Amino acid sequence: xTLRESPVRTLIVDDEPHALEIIRKYAGNVPELEIVGACxxxxxxxxxxxxxxxxxxFIDIKMPGLLGTDLVRxxxxxxxVVFTTAYHEYAVDGFDLDAVDYLVKPIPCPGSCGx
Numbered sequence: 001x002t003l004r005e006s007p008v009r010t011l012i013v014d015d016e017p018h019a020l021e022i023i024r025k026y027a028g029n030v031p032e033l034e035i036v037g038a039c040x041x042x043x044x045x046x047x048x049x050x051x052x053x054x055x056x057x058f059i060d061i062k063m064p065g066l067l068g069t070d071l072v073r074x075x076x077x078x079x080x081v082v083f084t085t086a087y088h089e090y091a092v093d094g095f096d097l098d099a100v101d102y103l104v105k106p107i108p109c110p111g112s113c114g115x
Contacts, residue, residue, distance in 0.1 A: 007034035009053060013045040013068065014060040014084060023058050023084065025110050042066035046074070054079045061085040061094070069093045 010033045014020045020038050027033045036052060039045040041063050048054075057079045059068040069090065072078050083094040086105040094102045 008032055008055045009034055009036045010056045010058065011036055011045060011048060011054045011079075012038045012058045013040075013042060013063075013071075014058075015040050015063040016060070019060065019084065019105065019107065022107050022109050026107075027058070029110070042068055042071040046071055049075065049079075056080045056082070058082045058084055061090045062087055069097060072097050 010027055012020055012023050012027065012035065014023065017040070020040070024035060024038060027035055033056070036054060037048050039048060042059070043065055045057075045059065046066075057072070059071065059081060061068040061083055062085060068083060068085075072081055078097075081094075081097065081099045082101040082103060083090070083099050084103045084105060084107065088104065091102050
Protein backbone atom coordinates (compact mmCIF):
# COMPACT_ATOMS: atom_id res chain seq x y z
CA UNK A 1 0.00 0.00 0.00
CA THR A 2 1.33 3.43 -0.93
CA LEU A 3 0.77 6.48 1.22
CA ARG A 4 -0.72 9.54 -0.39
CA GLU A 5 1.55 12.56 0.08
CA SER A 6 -1.05 15.23 -0.57
CA PRO A 7 -4.48 15.51 1.03
CA VAL A 8 -7.60 14.27 -0.76
CA ARG A 9 -9.22 17.43 -2.11
CA THR A 10 -12.89 17.13 -1.14
CA LEU A 11 -16.01 18.98 -2.26
CA ILE A 12 -19.35 18.68 -0.43
CA VAL A 13 -22.61 19.43 -2.25
CA ASP A 14 -26.04 19.40 -0.61
CA ASP A 15 -29.03 21.72 -0.68
CA GLU A 16 -29.76 21.04 3.01
CA PRO A 17 -27.55 23.20 5.28
CA HIS A 18 -27.76 20.68 8.14
CA ALA A 19 -26.57 17.85 5.88
CA LEU A 20 -23.67 20.02 4.67
CA GLU A 21 -22.69 20.67 8.28
CA ILE A 22 -22.81 16.98 9.23
CA ILE A 23 -20.72 15.84 6.27
CA ARG A 24 -18.26 18.68 6.86
CA LYS A 25 -17.84 17.57 10.50
CA TYR A 26 -17.19 13.96 9.51
CA ALA A 27 -14.79 14.93 6.74
CA GLY A 28 -13.05 17.43 9.03
CA ASN A 29 -12.19 14.57 11.38
CA VAL A 30 -10.24 12.76 8.67
CA PRO A 31 -6.74 14.25 8.46
CA GLU A 32 -6.24 13.00 4.90
CA LEU A 33 -9.20 15.03 3.62
CA GLU A 34 -8.93 18.70 2.68
CA ILE A 35 -12.32 20.33 2.22
CA VAL A 36 -11.89 22.71 -0.72
CA GLY A 37 -15.50 23.81 -0.86
CA ALA A 38 -19.12 23.32 0.04
CA CYS A 39 -21.94 24.12 -2.37
CA UNK A 40 -25.69 24.23 -1.96
CA UNK A 41 -26.48 23.05 -5.49
CA UNK A 42 -25.00 21.14 -8.42
CA UNK A 43 -24.62 24.21 -10.63
CA UNK A 44 -22.34 25.89 -8.06
CA UNK A 45 -20.42 22.62 -7.79
CA UNK A 46 -19.98 22.41 -11.56
CA UNK A 47 -18.50 25.92 -11.59
CA UNK A 48 -16.12 25.09 -8.74
CA UNK A 49 -15.07 21.83 -10.42
CA UNK A 50 -14.12 23.80 -13.54
CA UNK A 51 -11.87 26.07 -11.45
CA UNK A 52 -9.97 23.58 -9.30
CA UNK A 53 -9.23 19.87 -9.11
CA UNK A 54 -11.22 17.72 -6.71
CA UNK A 55 -10.40 14.12 -5.75
CA UNK A 56 -13.55 13.26 -3.79
CA UNK A 57 -17.11 14.53 -4.13
CA PHE A 58 -19.81 14.07 -1.48
CA ILE A 59 -23.00 14.96 -3.34
CA ASP A 60 -26.72 14.84 -2.71
CA ILE A 61 -28.72 13.41 -5.59
CA LYS A 62 -32.07 15.19 -5.47
CA MET A 63 -31.42 18.93 -5.56
CA PRO A 64 -33.23 21.80 -7.28
CA GLY A 65 -32.04 22.71 -10.76
CA LEU A 66 -29.78 19.73 -11.48
CA LEU A 67 -29.61 16.26 -9.98
CA GLY A 68 -26.30 15.20 -8.47
CA THR A 69 -26.29 12.16 -10.76
CA ASP A 70 -26.69 14.43 -13.80
CA LEU A 71 -23.76 16.55 -12.66
CA VAL A 72 -21.53 13.49 -12.30
CA ARG A 73 -22.64 12.22 -15.73
CA UNK A 74 -21.67 15.58 -17.28
CA UNK A 75 -18.08 15.44 -16.01
CA UNK A 76 -15.46 14.19 -18.44
CA UNK A 77 -13.18 12.93 -15.65
CA UNK A 78 -15.29 12.81 -12.49
CA UNK A 79 -13.65 12.53 -9.08
CA UNK A 80 -14.46 9.64 -6.76
CA VAL A 81 -18.07 10.10 -5.67
CA VAL A 82 -20.03 9.40 -2.50
CA PHE A 83 -23.74 10.02 -3.06
CA THR A 84 -25.77 11.23 -0.08
CA THR A 85 -29.54 11.04 -0.37
CA ALA A 86 -32.76 10.15 1.40
CA TYR A 87 -34.04 8.37 -1.72
CA HIS A 88 -33.26 4.66 -1.97
CA GLU A 89 -34.50 4.51 -5.57
CA TYR A 90 -31.40 6.35 -6.81
CA ALA A 91 -28.97 3.71 -5.51
CA VAL A 92 -28.71 1.88 -8.84
CA ASP A 93 -27.98 5.17 -10.68
CA GLY A 94 -25.29 5.95 -8.13
CA PHE A 95 -23.51 2.67 -8.56
CA ASP A 96 -23.91 2.78 -12.36
CA LEU A 97 -21.80 5.95 -12.07
CA ASP A 98 -19.10 4.03 -10.16
CA ALA A 99 -19.85 5.68 -6.83
CA VAL A 100 -17.46 4.59 -4.10
CA ASP A 101 -20.30 4.75 -1.58
CA TYR A 102 -23.94 5.68 -1.12
CA LEU A 103 -25.00 7.20 2.20
CA VAL A 104 -28.70 7.17 3.02
CA LYS A 105 -30.02 10.16 4.95
CA PRO A 106 -30.53 11.00 7.66
CA ILE A 107 -26.81 10.77 8.38
CA PRO A 108 -26.31 10.72 12.16
CA CYS A 109 -24.68 13.82 13.55
CA PRO A 110 -21.25 13.37 15.17
CA GLY A 111 -21.39 15.04 18.57
CA SER A 112 -23.00 18.47 18.60
CA CYS A 113 -24.19 19.81 15.27
CA GLY A 114 -26.15 22.77 16.51
CA UNK A 115 -29.53 21.10 16.31
